[in-house]
Amino acid sequence: MFAQLIAQSFSMDDATWKRHANPWCFWTRLSVLPLLFLAAWSRVWLGWGALVLVAIALFWMWLNARIFPVPKSTHNWVSKGVFGERVWINRQQVPIPSHHRHVPQFLTVFSAIGMVMVIWGLYTLELTITIMGTVLIYIGKLWFFDRMVWLYEDMKTATPDYHSWLY
Template sequence: MGSTTRGSLRSRLEATFWERHANPWSGGTRILVYPVLMYAIYKRNRRLFAATVAFIAVNPVLFPRPERTDNYLSRIVLAEREWLDEGNGTMSLDYPNVLNVLNIPVTVYAFASAIRRKPVGTVLGTLGVMVLKLWWTDAIVKETGVTGRGPDEEPNSAE
């Protein structure tokens, strides 16, 4: 009995996580938080760094479940959930996951540039990370065909 209860609790927690993370404010602020993180590293601002990391950690559950998910930022999250539920993973040499693999050296470059206080490298690296991540999310939205749901649809009818 205990494992069934845990399984259903886990399923409910995962569903709550994804439903709240599908709020466009969650996706939008998560995109914008990366430059703030890089700025905090570049400026050696420990408080901003700690606040940014804390925000990244709570972001997926910080915002309420949205009434509609037929906007692009919600569709990104819904597509990611579907992509992972289908067992596709996020790292491989197949498209679109190769974009995440390519993002590893770009991320290292961005962090190294910020740590060394190289402004051009920090900006270019940060932009590169963001472009590759948004390219990947756009690709999985297209691959999964997720459309989200409008205000007059039932919560699970189009997801």
């Protein structure tokens, strides 16, 4: 599963997931895509040096989930969305309700269409296409995240582990 692969590639253990549930982590993480896109665009001025900026943006994405403290309370939209992502990733082990199965997959495809537009826009240096693709990615991501809040609300009593995340 793609979501599990992503979580594993970023070494998302329990401690990291707890920090990732901090609202500051979520809102600052939204800066990663513009930083990556700016890094890709900067190839015009920096040539291969733009890869340094790409590395910095990727490092920021990895570091972001680790630098913020565990939130004092998880009774907020962001924390519940992060918990919903964990539930989504774990859906093979703990089945989720059928009404939660298809929309997140649709939204992933929706965001992927935006990513194709961004890649094309960055390749051709077409700012309008790049911005339109970025907007699609963010709409898909934020809508997906909102669905993860709903998923967590429906699943928070499914296991003692899920329930323990809320405090």
